[in-house]
Amino acid sequence: MAKTRLTCPCGExxxxxxxxxxxxxxxxxxxENHPGHDYSRDEILFMAY
Structure with missing residues (x-):
C-alpha cells in the first residue's frame, strides 16, 4: 500500500x-516553510501514512 499522506508537525x-x-x-x-529541515525520501515515507 502506497503512503500518500503526511501531517507536518506545523499542522499542514x-x-x-x-x-x-x-x-x-x-x-x-x-x-518554503521550514528552511534547514531536510529529510531523505526514506525518512519522509517513514513518517507518511
Missing amino acids: QLRGETEDELVENVNKHLK
Whole structure:
C-alpha cells in the first residue's frame, strides 16, 4: 500500500497521488516553510501514512 499522506508537525496536511509526488510536495513545503529541515525520501515515507 502506497503512503500518500503526511501531517507536518506545523499542522499542514500534505498529500500526493503517488509516493514520489508526496516526497516532492513535502520537500517543497519544507523548503518554503521550514528552511534547514531536510529529510531523505526514506525518512519522509517513514513518517507518511
